[in-house]
Amino acid sequence: MLSVSEAQERILAELIPMGPELVPLAEAWGRVAGAGIAARLDNPPADISAMDGYAVQAAHCRAGTTLPVIGESPAGHPFPGVVTPDGCVRIYTGSVMPNGADSVLIQENATESDGRMTASADAQAGRHIRRRGQDFALGQIVVAPGRLLLAREVGLIAAANHAWVPVHRKPTVAILATGDEIALPGETIAPGGIANSNAPMLAALVRACGGTPVMLPIARDDEAEIARLAQGVESADLLLTVGGASVGRYDLVQRALERIGLSVDFWKIAMRPGKPLMHGRIGRVPVLGLPGNPVAAMICAIVFAMPAIRVLAGRSDPMVAYDLATLGGDLPANDHRADHLRARLDRAADGSLLATAFPRQDSAMLRTLADSQALILRAPHAPAARTGEPCRIIRLDTLSI
Amino acid sequence: MLSVSEAQERILAELIPMGPELVPLAEAWGRVAGAGIAARLDNPPADISAMDGYAVQAAHCRAGTTLPVIGESPAGHPFPGVVTPDGCVRIYTGSVMPNGADSVLIQENATESDGRMTASADAQAGRHIRRRGQDFALGQIVVAPGRLLLAREVGLIAAANHAWVPVHRKPTVAILATGDEIALPGETIAPGGIANSNAPMLAALVRACGGTPVMLPIARDDEAEIARLAQGVESADLLLTVGGASVGRYDLVQRALERIGLSVDFWKIAMRPGKPLMHGRIGRVPVLGLPGNPVAAMICAIVFAMPAIRVLAGRSDPMVAYDLATLGGDLPANDHRADHLRARLDRAADGSLLATAFPRQDSAMLRTLADSQALILRAPHAPAARTGEPCRIIRLDTLSI
Incomplete structure (x- = not known):
């Protein structure tokens, strides 16, 4: 099994950022600079x-x-x-x-x-x-390529006197959920069936990473149907499949996609939740196969799909940032798999963050994930940790996911 | 002069959240729940x-x-x-x-x-x-009203079997920049003129708060023109004016808006940058008058307009969250005004955040603001602080501004 960082490296290594397009300044918020943006005047323009x-x-x-x-x-x-x-x-x-x-x-x-x-x-x-040019001078690059354009960058580009902004095109990310048990949200659900939460959730994550989601129809557990629905994926920049991680079913998605040219790179990673992650390629299109459990799917998407989509979107800083917090509860020693514990964040009296893992980490419990403000990161073989020790976290709300 | 928190209270006190609308689940990301969302099934649906x-x-x-x-x-x-x-x-x-x-x-x-x-x-x-219903049970409220809908909430609402989501309507925020010296970005700029950075920057901030910006044409320093351009503001939910903070000019905006019914609540706050902040109302429409310096405008917008727009957008948690960091440099004692120092964030060896104020805090330096990852918050009369002491910060990148 690969480590998380080896898997991230292999996924990101072959990705090519999207080409440039011009957008009006008013539409530049949330996009990624496609070129260095040079000042067209001195600011201030005079003393x-x-x-x-x-x-x-x-x-x-x-x-x-x-x-x-x-x-x-x-x-x-x-x-x-x-x-x-x-x-x-x-x-x-x-x-x-x-x-x-x-x-x-x-x-x-x-x-x-x-x-x-x-x-x-x-x-x-x-x-x-x-003094003239004290803020920036004519010709100076005020925004580097690959920088995410937030409100302040938009203001800076305006001050540099641009009405049009070169940005990276948005990557199109196709999402293919598979499984006989899943139905479209809002429909009548058959006995034993569940509503498809993964595709809408991943679509929102794609937006949060600066991509455009394309939700493909749900594929039954049928090789021909999966292959048929994944046809035309050449027009996407990334394909995410979800589900089929149970015995026998994973091969199904893989076999189905092989019909349309899938070559598999790897499919097992030393992490929890989410061991079965498939990485491959159909022609020029990278493919990530996520597990079907909603929590596992989302955490794999945060760890692997987010940086991948950000690279495609042109970001020079694609990795998901971690923060430090203080443990609000004891944690047992970890096994050989990197773990991602859903956790509540509270404020200590001094204003610092307390991260407390939810007692039940069952990967089918989506509500716990939604109610978590952070994931506590546990390295492989991390020793037991006590309340009050520092821990690394990924904050979910600040990622807009 | 009012304190920052008194001013925030007075601004927020009279705001009324927008009414509800239904959006398709796929468009719910980034919106705010307009009602409690109840599960339409047990999850899991069976053992x-x-x-x-x-x-x-x-x-x-x-x-x-x-x-x-x-x-x-x-x-x-x-x-x-x-x-x-x-x-x-x-x-x-x-x-x-x-x-x-x-x-x-x-x-x-x-x-x-x-x-x-x-x-x-x-x-x-x-x-x-x-077990059946272990994640959530039929009829249970899985998302409370006023909650921001991120990817995980979208997944949870999907799992609860909804195709349509009640959300608050987006508030429309009109932005009126005034000043003889400002021109539209991309135009030929007259000697002594500058490109209008405030309006596009504030428009992006409005989007980041869940609102819809309406950028009004730039108003010259002319009472009749300001009044004319602000006409029709009844169709907005908030009016932001920018500029006119120099001697004599502030009264101009105020006098102009009084022609169309402005009543002023207050206009001076003990903060830096940004002392001259006007708060009032034209009919039912709240008005915030921001200073014209881009840095002061943006910081006033973060402190006052962000929570206001979030309240209008229906958020139950409108205040801008602060974080703790360690000072990366000494700070002098503060005077009677709350200060907001633009700062760089770095990672200490242990992964914690180091916040270092930029040496020049000139409020005309927009580039320094864009290059800041945080604002260090300094309370009125805060004593001098040394490198290594804790400080409170507002992280700008995680607010998407």
Whole structure:
């Protein structure tokens, strides 16, 4: 059996990020930069005032000095003249510094009456001025390729004066759930049958990773039907199959997909839940075969499909980040399989996170997964751990899954 | 000046969550439950096997016992007969337990040949059976109203057999940027002008909070134009104005909006960056007036607009969560204003988070904000803090902003 990290490496090794497309800035949120984005101007565009006050020549503006106010430089309307030693210009936060001025005397240190300003403090050369290009300069790359574009990046790209943003195309991820026992949610369920929770859940995970899900119809446990439904998968960028992990059934999915060209890389991983994970390829399309238990399917998807979809989506940081927490309960020693324990997160009095594993980790209990804020990561052969020890966790809510 | 928490309370106090609508399950990800969602079936739907093996009567299946295999219970096809003391039924993970059987002998403890199974260990009554309703029972509320629907909730709602999900409608948030100096991103920028970064950035934040942004055209610094562009705001659920925080200009936005019925609640808060924040109401529509500096605008939006939009979106947990980190650098004592320092996050050797404030906190430096993974929260009058001390942070990337 492969280790989790060996399996991740083998899955990610052959993936090719999607090519670029242009989207309007207003649609760029949540996408991934497809190229380095260079500033099309200096920001600030000129030396500007950081405060409301008066633009002056510092050497000629000491406490007690009175100067005529020769003009105004409101934002968007730079003062067209020049500040000389015997004058000053009214200025506001964000306004362009007039030529000749080298300081802003803040209004708290000035009184104005009858067109004349009297200083109550010395002006200091260079004070309260934001220098041209201090935030970024023309031509500078403000967003690197592969970076996820959140609200702040959108603002930065706007400030760099782009209306269009090169991003990676969204990968299309086909999801094929198999099994005679599963029905579409909302339908009448036959005795012994269950509603298909895996496909809608994985579709949401695909969206959370920046992909576009395609939910294929449910395949019965029939080789020909599975092969038929997986036909046309060449138009997808990744195929996720779910189910068929019981004895005999896994081979069924594999045999069915072999009819349409599947070559299998591996299918067993030293992890819990989720040992049976199949990795292969149909032509250019990578295939991940997830176990049918909803909890096992989801945890395998977090560990393997999330980074894979993020690589396809162009992310330069595809791995799922872990955090540290404090154990809220004792844990027994682990066996040879990496474990992922569903856990509740609470706040300790000092604000730190307490992670407490749910007592029942049955992989069919989807409700426990939904009610978990985190997975506690247990390495193979990890020794027993006591309440209060640190532990590594994956936070689920912050991944939007 | 109001404290941050007083201001938050006053803003949130009068907000009314949006009413309900139904969306298809496949579109429910990222929405907020508009009602408690009750299970429409038991899960599991019957007692089912947790393993591959043989359904037996434990009292009659000891190590060395040989039993005829009288049938099979594959998933989706429950065995129609009854298991008697002198027989067993082949069973798989997820299959319905046949009547009469009270245990699963796992296949690792069995050998089968010529239609007969020989046990190599004793079966134990009740073992390897998942009980009907163990995950959730018919009628049980599996998702509470006000809960954000992530991938796991979508899976849970699917498992509860719903094709349609009641959610809160998305609040429409109108964004009005004002200022003679700002231009649309991508346009030719006049001398002293800047591209409008605030509106696209705030629009992305609105999406991250579950709202629908409406970007109004940019208003010049003109009372009539501001009033004209804000007309029709009755169709929005929240109005964000941006800019006009310099001397004289703030009154301009306020005066303009008073023409269309604005009543002002407050407009100064003891925080940095962002002191000038206006809160009011035009008819039924709440209004937040944000400062024009992009960093101040964004931080005010995180602190005040995010929880407000989440309340409108129906969230029962609207406040922005903080985390703990360790200071990666010394901090001076704080003055009377709550501060929000842009900070880099790094991993210490033990995996914990180190938060290091950027040396320049100039509120015009948008790039520093975009490159920050967190804001360090500094309470009013907080004493100086040393490297290695704990600090509270807001993580920005995990908020998708």
